[in-house]
Amino acid sequence: MHTAETSGWRRGKILGWLGVLLVLVALGAFYGWYKFFRDVPQESWMTETPEMRFRYGSIGAENDAGIPYWIFYVLPRMFPDKLPGPGGYAALGVSWEQGRELPIGFTKKTIGFPRVANNCAGCHTTNYRAGPNENPVFINAGPGHTLNLEAFFRFLVDCAKDPRFNADNLMREINLVTDLPWDERLAYRFLIIPITKKRLLEREAQFAWIYRHDFPEWGRGRDDSMNLTKYFMIKVPMDNSFGPGDIPSIWNLKKYDQAGTTMNWSGDSHDSYSVIIDSALGLLGAPPKSNAAFLEQVKWLQDYLRNAPPPKYPFAIDTARAEAGKAVFDRHCASCHASDKTGRRMALAAVGTDRERMDTWSKDNAVAANKVVSSMGIERKGLVETPLEGYNPPFLDGIWARAPYLHNGSVPTLRDLLEPPANRPKVFWRGYDLYDQANLGFITQGDEAKRIGTRFDTSERANGNGGHVFGVDLPKGEKDALLEYLKTL
Amino acid sequence: MNESPMPAPGQDSWLADLYRKRWIRVVMLVLAIPTVLALVLGAYLWQRFGSDRAVEYTDVEEHFKYGSTGGEHVSGLPYWIFQALPQVCAQHLPGKGYASLGLIYEEGHDLPIGMSKRHHQGIDKTFLNCAVCHASTVREAATSKPRVYLGMPAQQFDIMGFEKFLFACAKDEKFSADFVVPEARRLAQANGQDLDLLDRYLVYPVAVALMRDRLLTIAGRFDFVYETPDWGPGRVDTFNAAKVLFNFPMRDLPAHEKNGPADFPSIWLQGPRKGMQLHWDGNNTMVEERNKSAAFGTGTTPPTLDTAAVGRIETWLLTREPPKYPYPIDAAKSARGGALYKEYCSGCHGASGRDFSGDYVGKVTALPTIGTDRRRLDSYSYDLAVNQSALYAGYPWRFAHFRKTFGYANMPLDGIWLRGPFLHNGSVPTLRDLLEPEKKRPSVFYRGYDVYDPVKVGFVSNVPSEGDKHYFKFDTQVDGNSNAGHEGPSFGTALGDPDKDALVEFLKTF
Numbered sequence: 001m002h003t004a005e006t007s008g009w010r011r012g013k014i015l016g017w018l019g020v021l022l023v024l025v026a027l028g029a030f031y032g033w034y035k036f037f038r039d040v041p042q043e044s045w046m047t048e049t050p051e052m053r054f055r056y057g058s059i060g061a062e063n064d065a066g067i068p069y070w071i072f073y074v075l076p077r078m079f080p081d082k083l084p085g086p087g088g089y090a091a092l093g094v095s096w097e098q099g100r101e102l103p104i105g106f107t108k109k110t111i112g113f114p115r116v117a118n119n120c121a122g123c124h125t126t127n128y129r130a131g132p133n134e135n136p137v138f139i140n141a142g143p144g145h146t147l148n149l150e151a152f153f154r155f156l157v158d159c160a161k162d163p164r165f166n167a168d169n170l171m172r173e174i175n176l177v178t179d180l181p182w183d184e185r186l187a188y189r190f191l192i193i194p195i196t197k198k199r200l201l202e203r204e205a206q207f208a209w210i211y212r213h214d215f216p217e218w219g220r221g222r223d224d225s226m227n228l229t230k231y232f233m234i235k236v237p238m239d240n241s242f243g244p245g246d247i248p249s250i251w252n253l254k255k256y257d258q259a260g261t262t263m264n265w266s267g268d269s270h271d272s273y274s275v276i277i278d279s280a281l282g283l284l285g286a287p288p289k290s291n292a293a294f295l296e297q298v299k300w301l302q303d304y305l306r307n308a309p310p311p312k313y314p315f316a317i318d319t320a321r322a323e324a325g326k327a328v329f330d331r332h333c334a335s336c337h338a339s340d341k342t343g344r345r346m347a348l349a350a351v352g353t354d355r356e357r358m359d360t361w362s363k364d365n366a367v368a369a370n371k372v373v374s375s376m377g378i379e380r381k382g383l384v385e386t387p388l389e390g391y392n393p394p395f396l397d398g399i400w401a402r403a404p405y406l407h408n409g410s411v412p413t414l415r416d417l418l419e420p421p422a423n424r425p426k427v428f429w430r431g432y433d434l435y436d437q438a439n440l441g442f443i444t445q446g447d448e449a450k451r452i453g454t455r456f457d458t459s460e461r462a463n464g465n466g467g468h469v470f471g472v473d474l475p476k477g478e479k480d481a482l483l484e485y486l487k488t489l
Numbered sequence: 490m491n492e493s494p495m496p497a498p499g500q501d502s503w504l505a506d507l508y509r510k511r512w513i514r515v516v517m518l519v520l521a522i523p524t525v526l527a528l529v530l531g532a533y534l535w536q537r538f539g540s541d542r543a544v545e546y547t548d549v550e551e552h553f554k555y556g557s558t559g560g561e562h563v564s565g566l567p568y569w570i571f572q573a574l575p576q577v578c579a580q581h582l583p584g585k586g587y588a589s590l591g592l593i594y595e596e597g598h599d600l601p602i603g604m605s606k607r608h609h610q611g612i613d614k615t616f617l618n619c620a621v622c623h624a625s626t627v628r629e630a631a632t633s634k635p636r637v638y639l640g641m642p643a644q645q646f647d648i649m650g651f652e653k654f655l656f657a658c659a660k661d662e663k664f665s666a667d668f669v670v671p672e673a674r675r676l677a678q679a680n681g682q683d684l685d686l687l688d689r690y691l692v693y694p695v696a697v698a699l700m701r702d703r704l705l706t707i708a709g710r711f712d713f714v715y716e717t718p719d720w721g722p723g724r725v726d727t728f729n730a731a732k733v734l735f736n737f738p739m740r741d742l743p744a745h746e747k748n749g750p751a752d753f754p755s756i757w758l759q760g761p762r763k764g765m766q767l768h769w770d771g772n773n774t775m776v777e778e779r780n781k782s783a784a785f786g787t788g789t790t791p792p793t794l795d796t797a798a799v800g801r802i803e804t805w806l807l808t809r810e811p812p813k814y815p816y817p818i819d820a821a822k823s824a825r826g827g828a829l830y831k832e833y834c835s836g837c838h839g840a841s842g843r844d845f846s847g848d849y850v851g852k853v854t855a856l857p858t859i860g861t862d863r864r865r866l867d868s869y870s871y872d873l874a875v876n877q878s879a880l881y882a883g884y885p886w887r888f889a890h891f892r893k894t895f896g897y898a899n900m901p902l903d904g905i906w907l908r909g910p911f912l913h914n915g916s917v918p919t920l921r922d923l924l925e926p927e928k929k930r931p932s933v934f935y936r937g938y939d940v941y942d943p944v945k946v947g948f949v950s951n952v953p954s955e956g957d958k959h960y961f962k963f964d965t966q967v968d969g970n971s972n973a974g975h976e977g978p979s980f981g982t983a984l985g986d987p988d989k990d991a992l993v994e995f996l997k998t999f
Contacts, residue, residue, distance in 0.1 A: 086732070
């Protein structure tokens with residue numbers, strides 16, 4: 001019997017069920033958001049001072065490039081054979097303070113679940129030791145001369161490629177180190193691990209060039225940065241170029257406020273704001289979730305790095321000799337390194353250093369990359385849309401800590417750089433952190449340098465140590481004085 | 490009787506309607522039988538395999554000797570298999586039973602001091618606890634009854650021998666259910682218990698296979714023990730073992746990091762040690778962190794560490810006094826020694842056996858100054874320290890205090906009479922020998938004997954064997970065993986013999 005009353009009752013019942021369903025869906029959505037997307041501020045110590053924020057503060061890279069914390073944690077234990085040596089992540093030459101859970105430049109942030117990503121400090125922290133029986137000192141914004149970035153990239157991809165990278169094995173290892181609640185175990189097993197594997201494998205094609213056997217290793221402290229930009233940001237097909245550059249210092253960026261200066265080894269980019277944006281986008285691996293928040297981070301970084309002072313030479317300086325060295329410097333070096341030529345483009349022929357780094361980038365690449373960034377709705381002066389000509393003579397602030405030298409890091413010490421190319425070391429080991437006060441640079445020979453460092457052969461592609469034949473004929477006394485003066489910069 | 494709303498005929502619920510149909514009743518009965526059976530079976534399996542209970546002790550000393558740290562969960566050895574192995578693999582032991590490895594059995598106990606028991610996953614399991622490395626015995630003479638002292642270094646226990654025995658047994662063809670299960674059952678029956686059908690045909694055969702698999706995996710990671718000189722009893726390469734935890738490829742370690750044997754320390758009176766640089770090289774300043782680090786050696790992992798059980802021991806050790814020297818002390822001689830101690834030793838080793846004040850106590854002295862064997866120091870690397878900083882991640886007590894150092898820490902000397910052999914590598918048998926310059930210290934001696942030498946203060950070190958028990962020949966020429974260092978006028982090695990004797994007499998009062 002279908003009376004108006006019963007059909008009304010039925011409608012009410014259906015609406016009731018719909019209501020229950022809606023509540024369930026809403027609860028499910030909330031749960032999903034809470035477990036996978038909820039943005040939790042980092043622990044306060046990570047950002048409590050500008051120095052700490054630079055080292056451990058998130059720049060937002062956890063969203064897309066982040067690796068789930070517990071996967072990151074167990075990978076070195078499961079795949080130690082894919083690292084360059086014993087020591088877990090330490091074997092990659094990361095700058096790692098004692099007592100800290102993660103190395104400098106590795107950020108921990110919860111977005112639904114804890115994740116690990118990187119910030120600028122991962123490549124831009126210098127560690128040095130004053131003596132063999134000393135622990136390292138870390139300099140913010142210095143070149144990460146010990147970091148084996150290529151090995152880190154390969155490690156993640158190689159782990160993901162290994163058939164042992166599966167939920168069973170990873171969960172067994174994770175359960176040995178932490179006690180996850182049951183729902184997080186399920187999330188790890190059925191979502192987080194498979195998705196992470198897929199994401200890491202997706203990088204393999206873009207990283208094809210770091211697996212090429214016809215290219216030498218980057219080695220510690222170097223980064224084929226323009227090729228990274230090409231294959232990851234503008235996604236051009238792999239070409240035959242190869243040109244790792246020395247990871248630069250990024251302190252005291254104020255100096256680039258001067259009109260006419262350009263940044264990066266070849267003057268590829270207009271200003272520090274653009275360089276920070278482009279580098280940070282590389283770390284994010286995807287367009288920012290919020291441009292406003294991203295640009296606020298960039299502005300903080302720019303402000304911090306504009307004002308970060310170059311580190312003072314931490315050992316004794318003979319002031320009288322340094323004084324004498326200043327005269328040598330003014331006569332032989334200042335015209336390029338402390339003049340209106342400094343930080344500006346210069347033709348390759350004028351310096352004659354290895355050209356491969358320059359050849360990894362083109363005007364077309366610059367145009368394409370600028371388009372990608374502006375399509376994200378980000379305004380910046382950006383990359384210089386003209387062909388590269390050579391390498392910019394750099395400012396020499398904190399030069400003592402920026403070894404090895406030249407754009408490709410092919411000359412171990414400042415003293416070596418004052419030798420004619422034929423007398424410069426042909427093979428040396430990069431990435432050992434013991435400072436060489438006699439020659440200004442790091443120790444690059446001997447058992448420990450060989451064990452810890454990576455072999456650098458100047459006869460290999462992009463590793464040429466020729467060019468910059470300036471000051472090489474100075475008498476020894478003047479070279480010594482000049483080196484003493486360089487300690488003061 | 491209350492009025493109850495009786496359903497009017499024809500208005501029964503559809504369920505009751507359905508129930509009246511006979512075939513439905515049959516179907517329901519047919520469904521019910523397996524359901525009930527499954528529930529009963531489930532309940533049985535749950536009670537048989539779901540329980541997790543350690544053997545507990547109300548007395549803290551018993552708890553220290555036989556209580557669990559939680560290590561059996563992940564690392565436990567099935568109890569009856571463990572008991573069967575000395576018979577199954579007798580050829581891999583130096584003598585009869587585990588006692589031949591220097592494990593100490595007390596009367597009325599089925600397990601040695603330092604092993605705990607837990608019922609977990611349907612099987613009794615056993616594994617090591619703190620006492621296995623930190624308790625031992627002393628005899629006044631060869632004919633005396635051994636007396637157990639808790640908290641002293643387990644100077645008789647050969648932990649490398651123990652590891653090698655388990656690994657060798659796991660590799661032996663006899664390590665199979667055919668050999669192990671009947672022996673386990675025989676032992677169980679001899680003890681008034683039995684292994685039932687499920688145990689014999691499922692639980693133990695699976696346990697044998699899993700244990701073999703696990704031991705072989707661990708053996709692979711620990712294979713460095715086959716490439717380093719024997720530690721001998723009372724010593725362990727602490728921080729190379731720690732590297733195994735991270736699965737560092739041990740073969741690729743630099744030569745200078747390999748082989749860093751260290752003497753087991755005493756662990757009493759931890760309260761006054763808070764804040765000191767702990768471990769031989771002073772690499773950690775936090776007692777609780779050092780304890781949790783040591784607990785990895787008892788098979789625990791962050792999720793399985795029994796914090797309450799370990800906490801009990803931790804608290805007990807804060808104030809646990811070392812045992813008093815039980816033999817006569819010459820008071821006048823000791824008083825003379827006290828003056829010398831104050832002059833020569835107190836700055837680094839504390840004002841007395843209880844007063845640990847002193848400018849350098851609990852601090853690291855640089856290696857060139859102390860001059861002792863450098864292997865233990867070099868075995869600890871900066872890379873290991875930073876990796877340890879990630880241990881217990883996600884817990885409020887994540888490790889944060891490990892530091893690479895460049896020397897050895899100056900220890901307080903409480904209960905020093907029980908802490909021989911001396912120096913961090915146990916390379917000098919007695920205190921009196923330590924007061925001699927390197928050249929006059931014994932270059933070869935025997936370790937692991939528990940008969941006491943009250944004259945030189947330490948254990949008798951010139952006895953190669955007693956009965957069928959052979960002691961470890963310690964050769965100071967072997968890599969890692971150097972007895973050099975802690976030497977020179979400021980270390981008292983240039984004093985006259987009567988002064989040295991007096992100093993040793995005074996140290997008995999610690």
